[in-house]
Amino acid sequence: xxxxxxxxxxxxxxxxxxxxxxxxxxxxxxxxxxxxxxxxxxxxxxxxxxxxxxxxxxxxxxxxxxxxxxxxxxxxxxxxxxxxxxxxxxxxxxxxxxxxxxxxxxxxxxxxxxxxxxxxxxxxxxxxxxxxxxxxxxxxxxxxxxxxxxxxxxxxxxxxxxxxxxxxxxxxxxxxxxxxxxxxxxxxxxxxxxxxxxxxxxxxxxxxxxxxxxxxxxxxxxxxxxxxxxxxxxxxxxxxxxxxxxxxxxxxxxxxxxxxxxxxxxxxxxxxxxxxxxxxxxx
Numbered sequence: 001x002x003x004x005x006x007x008x009x010x011x012x013x014x015x016x017x018x019x020x021x022x023x024x025x026x027x028x029x030x031x032x033x034x035x036x037x038x039x040x041x042x043x044x045x046x047x048x049x050x051x052x053x054x055x056x057x058x059x060x061x062x063x064x065x066x067x068x069x070x071x072x073x074x075x076x077x078x079x080x081x082x083x084x085x086x087x088x089x090x091x092x093x094x095x096x097x098x099x100x101x102x103x104x105x106x107x108x109x110x111x112x113x114x115x116x117x118x119x120x121x122x123x124x125x126x127x128x129x130x131x132x133x134x135x136x137x138x139x140x141x142x143x144x145x146x147x148x149x150x151x152x153x154x155x156x157x158x159x160x161x162x163x164x165x166x167x168x169x170x171x172x173x174x175x176x177x178x179x180x181x182x183x184x185x186x187x188x189x190x191x192x193x194x195x196x197x198x199x200x201x202x203x204x205x206x207x208x209x210x211x212x213x214x215x216x217x218x219x220x221x222x223x224x225x226x227x228x229x230x231x232x233x234x235x236x237x238x239x240x241x242x243x244x245x246x247x248x249x250x251x252x253x254x255x256x257x258x259x260x261x262x263x264x265x266x267x268x269x270x271x272x273x274x275x276x277x278x279x280x281x282x283x
Contacts, residue, residue, distance in 0.1 A: 012139040018114050019135060019143070019153040021088050025113060029087035040064060041079035041101030042071070049101035051081065090154050091119040117154035124159050128185040136192050141199050156189045160196040 035053070042064050044050035052064040052071075061072050079099040086095055088110050095102055103120075110118055111127045118125045134140070135155065144157040146165075152158055163174040176193060178186050 012137040013134040015133070015135045015137065015140040015143070018116075018133045019140070019155065021090075021113070021115070021153075025088065030084045032084055032087075034081065034084050036080075036083070039081040041081060041099065041105075042066065042073050043077055048104060049079070054078070088113060088115065089118075091121070093119070093121040115153075117156065119149075119154045124154055124156060126156065126180075126185050126189060128183060136195070138199060141196055144196075145200055156192050157196050160193045161200070164197060164200060 038054045040052055040054055040062075041049045042052050044066075050066055052066045054062055055065050055070060056063045057075075058072075060075055062075055062078050063070055063072055064078065079101045080097040082089075082096050082102055086106075089095055089106055092098065092103055092106055095106070107118055107125065107127060110116070111129070114129070114133065116127050116129050116133070118127075140155075141157055144152050144155060144161045147158070147161065149158045149162055159176060163176055166172070167174045178189050178193075180186050
């Protein structure tokens with residue numbers, strides 16, 4: 001299990017090297033030899049694909065130099081290589097040649113550079129590094145606040161910001177689908193989305209002058225008595241329901257996300273599940 005290190009406000013490390021491509025990286029990538037006519041990808045039993053140079057063509061077969069030897073491949077197994085300017089591409093839908101080898105290489109290349117998020121059109125792909133990078137701090141959140149997706153590097157925060165802005169502007173429910181295999185990081189990314197909403201919404205003025213009943217239902221693993229440890233805000237009342245072990249909380253100060261932010265950061269108790277339902281007041 002990877003334990004996340006907590007940082008004091010104002011002492012959070014700079015997340016730039018884990019989000020942005022440095023000028024040194026770009027210069028190094030663009031210096032790699034490339035020939036649009038001969039550079040190609042061919043199957044490799046060890047690395048799935050390897051880069052080679054086309055030497056000759058014989059009917060439906062192509063002779064390719066793989067760096068150590070010359071091999072013969074069928075034409076349909078040989079893929080084209082993207083120009084160097086697309087190395088570590090942030091959105092793979094922009095690639096000139098969108099083949100399996102190019103997608104795999106781009107993800108691998110970014111992963112090795114500690115850039116774990118990559119876009120592919122509407123999707124955001126995350127490759128689990130199994131180490132904790134300082135890219136989920138409040139300092140990192142500020143990079144994405146009030147920014148469009150194409151104005152900042154790929155991140156789950158950019159997806160959350162887009163959903164948040166659509167909710168505020170269109171007044172409609174929003175959905176974020178987080179899927180993947182076991183160990184891909186689904187749970188961790190879900191936690192980061194909730195934390196981002198809590199942090200951004202707590203300081204947002206978009207919800208001012210509105211009144212929201214906030215319902216928080218505790219999981220079966222968390223007794224209703226634990227709700228007594230929740231932080232209180234002025235004007236907030238709690239109505240307990242002993243039937244379904246839940247409590248309805250009405251924050252008359254309208255800053256309902258301040259409460260959620262406190263819950264996310266609180267170490268007094270652990271909520272396994274927080275179900276939040278918002279109802280605009282009819283009054």
